[in-house]
Protein backbone atom coordinates (compact mmCIF):
# COMPACT_ATOMS: atom_id res chain seq x y z
CA UNK A 1 0.00 0.00 0.00
CA UNK A 2 1.55 3.31 -1.09
CA UNK A 3 -0.73 5.66 0.80
CA UNK A 4 -3.70 5.19 3.10
CA UNK A 5 -6.82 5.96 1.00
CA UNK A 6 -7.81 9.08 2.94
CA UNK A 7 -10.76 10.99 1.48
CA UNK A 8 -9.75 14.16 3.34
CA UNK A 9 -13.11 14.45 5.02
CA UNK A 10 -11.51 15.81 8.20
CA UNK A 11 -13.62 13.62 10.51
CA UNK A 12 -10.60 12.31 12.42
CA UNK A 13 -9.20 15.80 13.08
CA UNK A 14 -12.61 16.96 14.33
CA UNK A 15 -13.08 14.13 16.84
CA UNK A 16 -9.99 14.33 19.01
CA UNK A 17 -12.04 14.17 22.19
CA UNK A 18 -12.62 10.45 21.50
CA UNK A 19 -9.07 9.63 22.62
CA UNK A 20 -6.97 11.24 25.35
CA UNK A 21 -3.80 10.71 23.35
CA UNK A 22 -4.85 13.77 21.33
CA UNK A 23 -5.42 16.12 24.27
CA UNK A 24 -2.35 18.16 23.35
CA UNK A 25 -3.83 18.95 19.91
CA UNK A 26 -7.43 19.49 20.99
CA UNK A 27 -8.32 23.19 20.95
CA UNK A 28 -11.09 22.45 23.46
CA UNK A 29 -14.03 21.38 21.34
CA UNK A 30 -12.61 18.18 19.89
CA UNK A 31 -11.21 19.94 16.85
CA UNK A 32 -7.47 20.07 16.32
CA UNK A 33 -5.81 23.46 16.62
CA UNK A 34 -3.95 22.70 13.39
CA UNK A 35 -7.06 21.79 11.40
CA UNK A 36 -7.96 24.31 8.69
CA UNK A 37 -11.76 24.37 8.67
CA UNK A 38 -11.91 26.06 5.27
CA UNK A 39 -9.78 23.57 3.33
CA UNK A 40 -10.49 20.70 5.80
CA UNK A 41 -6.80 19.92 5.70
CA UNK A 42 -4.03 19.73 8.30
CA UNK A 43 -2.00 22.94 8.36
CA UNK A 44 1.13 21.05 9.33
CA UNK A 45 0.50 17.91 7.30
CA UNK A 46 4.13 17.35 6.21
CA UNK A 47 5.35 17.43 9.81
CA UNK A 48 2.25 16.08 11.59
CA UNK A 49 2.83 13.81 14.60
CA UNK A 50 3.22 10.06 14.02
CA UNK A 51 -0.08 9.52 15.85
CA UNK A 52 -1.77 11.39 12.97
CA UNK A 53 -0.09 9.29 10.31
CA UNK A 54 -1.82 5.93 9.77
CA UNK A 55 1.22 4.20 8.30
CA UNK A 56 3.63 5.47 10.94
CA UNK A 57 1.06 4.80 13.66
CA UNK A 58 1.32 1.07 12.97
CA UNK A 59 4.56 0.97 14.96
CA UNK A 60 2.43 1.22 18.13
CA UNK A 61 0.22 -1.74 17.20
CA UNK A 62 2.53 -4.05 15.26
CA UNK A 63 2.86 -6.49 18.17
CA UNK A 64 -0.88 -7.06 18.40
CA UNK A 65 -2.29 -6.89 14.87
CA UNK A 66 -1.21 -7.52 11.28
CA UNK A 67 -0.77 -4.50 9.00
CA UNK A 68 -3.67 -5.67 6.82
CA UNK A 69 -6.03 -5.92 9.78
CA UNK A 70 -4.79 -2.60 11.12
CA UNK A 71 -5.56 -0.83 7.83
CA UNK A 72 -8.95 -2.53 7.62
CA UNK A 73 -9.74 -1.37 11.13
CA UNK A 74 -8.66 2.20 10.34
CA UNK A 75 -10.84 2.28 7.22
CA UNK A 76 -13.78 1.13 9.32
CA UNK A 77 -12.96 3.82 11.83
CA UNK A 78 -13.03 6.48 9.10
CA UNK A 79 -16.57 5.47 8.19
CA UNK A 80 -17.65 5.44 11.83
CA UNK A 81 -16.08 8.80 12.58
CA UNK A 82 -18.04 10.30 9.71
CA UNK A 83 -21.15 9.13 11.60
CA UNK A 84 -19.85 10.34 14.97
CA UNK A 85 -18.61 7.12 16.58
CA UNK A 86 -15.54 4.88 16.62
CA UNK A 87 -15.14 1.26 17.71
CA UNK A 88 -11.72 0.34 16.33
CA UNK A 89 -9.24 -0.51 19.07
CA UNK A 90 -6.31 -0.13 16.67
CA UNK A 91 -7.16 3.41 15.67
CA UNK A 92 -6.02 6.33 17.79
CA UNK A 93 -9.14 8.35 17.23
Ligand code: SF4
Nearest residue numbers: 006007009010012078
Ligand atom coordinates in the same frame (compact mmCIF):
# COMPACT_ATOMS: atom_id res chain seq x y z
S1 SF4 B 1 -11.54 10.19 8.86
FE1 SF4 B 1 -10.35 8.89 7.48
S2 SF4 B 1 -10.91 9.57 5.43
FE2 SF4 B 1 -11.50 11.20 6.85
S3 SF4 B 1 -9.72 12.60 6.91
FE3 SF4 B 1 -9.51 11.11 8.59
S4 SF4 B 1 -8.19 9.47 7.76
FE4 SF4 B 1 -9.04 10.64 6.02
Ligand code: SF4
Nearest residue numbers: 013032034035042052
Ligand atom coordinates in the same frame (compact mmCIF):
# COMPACT_ATOMS: atom_id res chain seq x y z
S1 SF4 C 1 -2.12 17.60 13.60
FE1 SF4 C 1 -3.08 17.61 11.59
S2 SF4 C 1 -3.52 15.45 11.12
FE2 SF4 C 1 -3.18 15.64 13.35
S3 SF4 C 1 -5.22 15.92 14.23
FE3 SF4 C 1 -4.32 17.94 13.86
S4 SF4 C 1 -5.07 18.58 11.88
FE4 SF4 C 1 -5.38 16.37 12.04
